[in-house]
Amino acid sequence: MKPLGTVKPTSHVAVVGDLFPVEQLELERLRGKVVVIKFGGHAMVSQELKQSFARDVVTLRRAGLLPVVVHGGGPQISAMLERLDLAVHFEAGLRVTTPEVMDVVRMVLTGRVQRELVGLINAHGPFAVGMSGEDAHTMTAVRRAAWVNGEPVDIGLVGEVVDVNAETVRALLEQDRVPVISPVARGTGGEVYNINADLAAAAMAVALDAEKLVMLTDVEGLYANWPHSTEVIRRATAEEIEKLLPELASGMLPKMEGCLRAVRAGVRSAHILDGRVPNSALRGIVSGDAPGTTVIPDQEARVG
Numbered sequence: 001m002k003p004l005g006t007v008k009p010t011s012h013v014a015v016v017g018d019l020f021p022v023e024q025l026e027l028e029r030l031r032g033k034v035v036v037i038k039f040g041g042h043a044m045v046s047q048e049l050k051q052s053f054a055r056d057v058v059t060l061r062r063a064g065l066l067p068v069v070v071h072g073g074g075p076q077i078s079a080m081l082e083r084l085d086l087a088v089h090f091e092a093g094l095r096v097t098t099p100e101v102m103d104v105v106r107m108v109l110t111g112r113v114q115r116e117l118v119g120l121i122n123a124h125g126p127f128a129v130g131m132s133g134e135d136a137h138t139m140t141a142v143r144r145a146a147w148v149n150g151e152p153v154d155i156g157l158v159g160e161v162v163d164v165n166a167e168t169v170r171a172l173l174e175q176d177r178v179p180v181i182s183p184v185a186r187g188t189g190g191e192v193y194n195i196n197a198d199l200a201a202a203a204m205a206v207a208l209d210a211e212k213l214v215m216l217t218d219v220e221g222l223y224a225n226w227p228h229s230t231e232v233i234r235r236a237t238a239e240e241i242e243k244l245l246p247e248l249a250s251g252m253l254p255k256m257e258g259c260l261r262a263v264r265a266g267v268r269s270a271h272i273l274d275g276r277v278p279n280s281a282l283r284g285i286v287s288g289d290a291p292g293t294t295v296i297p298d299q300e301a302r303v304g
């Protein structure tokens, strides 16, 4: 198989010229490397932000990086469930997913959110190809519980990714495409599972041996002692995040678990970025000192 690093960079777009020299250097360093970008549903708050995200992805691709998008859509699923008079219920940040809810999850994620992002990216050229984790056995999952106060709670058709077949994604990258992946997975018996998008992005980053995993959300980063304070933890090791996990609530729990798993499994760094800020994906990826929260492997902290 052709190494992914041989994909030729195409021409830069204007915004690359606006980067600081140190950012240009980082962009150069990341050429041919995979960056997995998780675009959270809470960061998709306006058309301008979605368009800015799409432009960033195309800029990265044109600069020779290999961006892979894993999208969320939690608020969009909840809005549709409410319209359909179906219950919206989470346990430890994971949606309780009945078979009826699963139909809505699949419909909203793959049929709507993914289609919209693909359309926005492709306004710049034929880059994006949408796919679901179900396609070509890309993500295989087993049913999982949520852990609440140390006890397992049944949350229905929610899966844990146990295998990623990244060949289809790699083939798309080799063709200069940008894969846009919905967090839905297939079970070994053909059943369909709802996967938290942060954990799906982390599994994809590990399988693709990504250089960076970035997660765009609706806060500046991981707050210490939230909700009492909004002081952002700027940098933490995997070990430090592991200690914090039991204190974390709602959507931040799977996000930090995803960052932890990714850096423990070889991804060089994981970042929580404020997706409400235009160009946050591009700036966060090329900045030497990314805004938000950066999670690094334990050994890196010992070295540096």
Ligand SMILES: Nc1ncnc2c1ncn2[C@@H]1O[C@H](COP(=O)(O)OP(=O)(O)O)[C@@H](O)[C@H]1O
Residues within 6 Å of the ligand: 039, 040, 041, 042, 043, 072, 073, 074, 075, 216, 217, 218, 219, 221, 222, 223, 224, 225, 226, 248, 249, 250, 251, 252, 253
């Ligand atoms: N320690 C924390 N720091 C920051 N946000 C937190 C923290 N704990 C919980 N949260 C919540 O997590 C939310 C982000 O997760 P989530 O709602 O799942 O967003 P997304 O759709 O981007 O995945 C924040 O809006 C905030 O309400």
Ligand SMILES: CC(=O)N[C@@H](CCC(=O)OP(=O)(O)O)C(=O)O
Residues within 6 Å of the ligand: 039, 040, 041, 042, 071, 072, 073, 074, 075, 077, 093, 094, 095, 105, 158, 159, 183, 194, 195, 196, 197, 198, 251
């Ligand atoms: C199991 C589980 O909770 N799945 C999520 C999938 C979407 C998601 O994670 O979207 P965000 O990243 O926007 O939160 C859900 O149903 O909301």
